[in-house]
């Protein structure tokens with residue numbers, strides 16, 4: 455067995471170690487760009503092709519001359535390493551582009567997600583998710599991974615860090631300002647805007663013959679509202695914990711009900727579970743799935759799950775594989791949940807008495823899973 459590595463192998467290993475150690479620095483640069491409003495400034499001042507020079511950006515953000523170099527450094531990391539901005543200058547021949555030393559930045563799909571919430575209610579923004587993710591209450595649990603692994607109980611790092619019963623209990627009764635609760639539901643709303651649009655356009659057939667749908671754990675109703683709008687013939691109900699839906703009012707074919715999905719779910723042709731089962735361990739998932747099965751009113755009814763299906767073969771892939779692995783740990787660390795492979799999903803469905811399922815990988819790193827009684 456080889457015990458000595460070559461100098462090149464050690465130098466490569468050292469670079470990998472540094473790259474991992476610097477991961478947090480890169481995410482802090484993303485947070486800083488959001489806090490400074492860099493994407494908004496590029497959006498506002500971008501000339502031809504949407505490009506803004508470093509000089510114009512410094513002036514628009516009122517960064518003092520003494521901080522030109524640190525700001526340039528952060529912009530370079532975000533552009534060349536993290537891929538948040540495109541480095542292209544304006545088109546050749548443009549009178550904006552006569553300084554060869556100038557650096558230029560334009561928005562791309564990733565940085566457009568980081569624009570401030572807009573008047574256009576349909577616009578998808580991840581700005582609140584970034585700020586929520588970096589909230590100290592969400593960051594502190596990561597310092598407890600070693601304590602968590604040595605602790606022979608089912609307490610999560612979130613519970614160890616904050617000495618509370620669960621993430622859901624914290625949102626309900628340990629968050630007096632409501633800051634964590636509103637940050638969390640803003641994340642869910644923004645995600646559901648995108649997922650709602652994709653599902654109603656790519657999965658139309660899935661709603662054929664469906665006259666009623668309950669979105670279980672549907673939060674503040676963004677996903678159900680997308681279904682209700684696209685399919686006026688479907689009566690949509692959002693079931694969530696009473697404190698989540700207490701001030702929400704339905705309209706037309708959309709309604710809200712407070713309740714507990716472990717106890718009872720209103721009957722419907724289709725039951726939707728978006729980003730629910732990855733919050734729970736096997737025992738709790740089987741409980742939820744059994745209550746869902748009871749609630750499906752017609753033999754032709756179905757359960758629609760929107761969640762990750764981990765593909766073991768793609769785990770090494772940048773973005774999808776890597777993000778699936780990180781979400782797996784994230785769910786374990788915050789809510790005692792996990793992301794599942796197809797084999798693990800299949801086991802859950804059969805333990806809860808479902809007969810068949812169909813996976814459609816139409817949502818990036820997540821899938822739509824139809825499950826039949």
Ligand SMILES: C[S@@+](CC[C@H](N)C(=O)[O-])C[C@H]1O[C@@H](n2cnc3c(N)ncnc32)[C@H](O)[C@@H]1O
Pocket residue numbers: 622642643645646670671672673674677693694695698713714715716727728729730733
């Ligand atoms: C990760 S969020 C998903 C929200 C929404 N489905 C979405 O994807 O935007 C999980 C949701 O489950 C709800 N929830 C947690 N425990 C519940 C329970 N026992 N009964 C009903 N809803 C519950 C939470 O309040 C929260 O809205």
Ligand SMILES: COc1cc(-c2oc3cc(O)cc(O)c3c(=O)c2O)cc(OC)c1OC
Pocket residue numbers: 580583584586587621641642644645729730732733788789
């Ligand atoms: C890391 O970036 C994001 C995180 C979340 C997110 O999603 C969750 C989903 C759950 O089922 C339970 C949870 O506790 C959470 C979170 O705490 C949480 O932060 C959501 C995002 O956008 C919708 C994120 O941005 C990409």
